[in-house]
Amino acid sequence: MSALSRRTLLGATSAAAFLAALPFARTALAAAVAATAPKNPLRVVCIDYATLDMMRLWGLEDRIAGSAALTSVPFLAPLPAGLPVTGGLKDAPLEKIAALKPDLIVITGRLARLEKEIGAIAPVLLITPDQQNGALASYGTNLLTVASLFGKADAANALIDEAKKRVAAIRERAAGKSAAVLMANEGRIGMLAPQGRCSMISAEMGFANVVPPRKGPGPKKGGPKPDAEAIAKANRKTLEDLKRLNPEYVFVLNKDIAVGRTPVTDYRAIFGAEWDALPAVKAGRATELSHAAWYLGEGGPTAMNLMLADIEKAVGIR
CATH class of the missing domain: 3.40.50.1980 (Nitrogenase molybdenum iron protein domain)
Incomplete structure (x- = not known):
C-alpha cells in the first residue's frame, strides 16, 4: 500500500473516531x-x-x-x-x-x-x-x-x-494533505500556526499545517506597527517559506476585509507572479475564506455554515 493511500485510510478511520468522540x-x-x-x-x-x-x-x-x-x-x-x-x-x-x-x-x-x-x-x-x-x-x-x-x-x-458530520467528511478528504493558512493584515501577510485563529482547519478538519505548533505564549498585541521596510522583509520571508514548505492547499484570511478596513491588503499584488507560480495556486487549491465569518462571526450557525462551505469547496465536496 502506498504512503498516500495509507494516510488516506488512516484519515478515514480517524474521521469516524473523531465523529464519535465529539459528544x-x-x-x-x-x-x-x-x-x-x-x-x-x-x-x-x-x-x-x-x-x-x-x-x-x-x-x-x-x-x-x-x-x-x-x-x-x-x-x-x-x-x-x-x-x-x-x-x-x-x-x-x-x-x-x-x-x-x-x-x-x-x-x-x-x-x-x-x-x-x-x-x-x-x-x-x-x-x-x-x-x-x-x-x-x-x-x-x-x-x-x-x-x-x-x-x-x-x-x-x-x-x-450537522456540523460534526460535515467536518468528518472534510477530514476524510484532508487526510495526508498539507496546508498553509495565511492572514493578511494592514499590508502584512503571515502564516498562522496550528493554534489560535483558524485552528479548526488543522485540529478538527485534519489538514497538516506546514507551520509547526507555536511554543510559549503568542505574540503580544498592541505593540508598535512595523515600518514599510520591516513589512516588506516579513512578506518576503512568508513567500520564501511558502515556496520552501510547498503546501498542497493554501487558505487566506484577510483581516482587512473582515473588519471593513481600507486599504485592503492585496496579497496577489504584493507577491506578484511568484504567487501565481506556487504549486497550490497553479493547481487551483488556494482558497479565500469567508473573511468576516472566520474572524468575527465564528461560533454562530450561519458563520459555521460559511466556514464549512469554504473548506468543502476547497476539497471538492461541493
Missing part, C-alpha cells in the same frame, strides 16, 4: 453557562454576533433589545428595522446599554475586560470560541449555552450533529 462538547454545558444568566430572558443585548445569529435563527428576534453594528458582517445584515445599535464588538457605551433596560447582556472576549462594569447593568453572559482546546467543541458548547436559556436544546443539537 464531550455537550457535557461542558454546565461549566460554560454563567450562573447568573436568567432563564427565558425577554430583553437581550447582543454584543456578540454568534448569539445574535442563534437568536434570529431560532425565531427570537423580538427578544433582541440591542445589537452590535453589522458594518462588516454581511451574512447577518440587515438588522431588524429600528433595532438600537450599541457600537462595535469592542464598544460598551454603558449609558446607551443601560437605557435599553436589558435583562441579559451577551458579550465576547473582546469586552471581557469590562465585564464587571457591564454586569452592573444586567447579568452578563460571555460567549467566546476556544480555539486552542477545540473550535468545534466550543461551537457546540456555546450553542447549547444560549439554547439552554430559551428551551432550544433540540435545535442546537441538530446544528451540532
Whole structure:
C-alpha cells in the first residue's frame, strides 16, 4: 500500500473516531453557562454576533433589545428595522446599554475586560470560541449555552450533529494533505500556526499545517506597527517559506476585509507572479475564506455554515 493511500485510510478511520468522540462538547454545558444568566430572558443585548445569529435563527428576534453594528458582517445584515445599535464588538457605551433596560447582556472576549462594569447593568453572559482546546467543541458548547436559556436544546443539537458530520467528511478528504493558512493584515501577510485563529482547519478538519505548533505564549498585541521596510522583509520571508514548505492547499484570511478596513491588503499584488507560480495556486487549491465569518462571526450557525462551505469547496465536496 502506498504512503498516500495509507494516510488516506488512516484519515478515514480517524474521521469516524473523531465523529464519535465529539459528544464531550455537550457535557461542558454546565461549566460554560454563567450562573447568573436568567432563564427565558425577554430583553437581550447582543454584543456578540454568534448569539445574535442563534437568536434570529431560532425565531427570537423580538427578544433582541440591542445589537452590535453589522458594518462588516454581511451574512447577518440587515438588522431588524429600528433595532438600537450599541457600537462595535469592542464598544460598551454603558449609558446607551443601560437605557435599553436589558435583562441579559451577551458579550465576547473582546469586552471581557469590562465585564464587571457591564454586569452592573444586567447579568452578563460571555460567549467566546476556544480555539486552542477545540473550535468545534466550543461551537457546540456555546450553542447549547444560549439554547439552554430559551428551551432550544433540540435545535442546537441538530446544528451540532450537522456540523460534526460535515467536518468528518472534510477530514476524510484532508487526510495526508498539507496546508498553509495565511492572514493578511494592514499590508502584512503571515502564516498562522496550528493554534489560535483558524485552528479548526488543522485540529478538527485534519489538514497538516506546514507551520509547526507555536511554543510559549503568542505574540503580544498592541505593540508598535512595523515600518514599510520591516513589512516588506516579513512578506518576503512568508513567500520564501511558502515556496520552501510547498503546501498542497493554501487558505487566506484577510483581516482587512473582515473588519471593513481600507486599504485592503492585496496579497496577489504584493507577491506578484511568484504567487501565481506556487504549486497550490497553479493547481487551483488556494482558497479565500469567508473573511468576516472566520474572524468575527465564528461560533454562530450561519458563520459555521460559511466556514464549512469554504473548506468543502476547497476539497471538492461541493
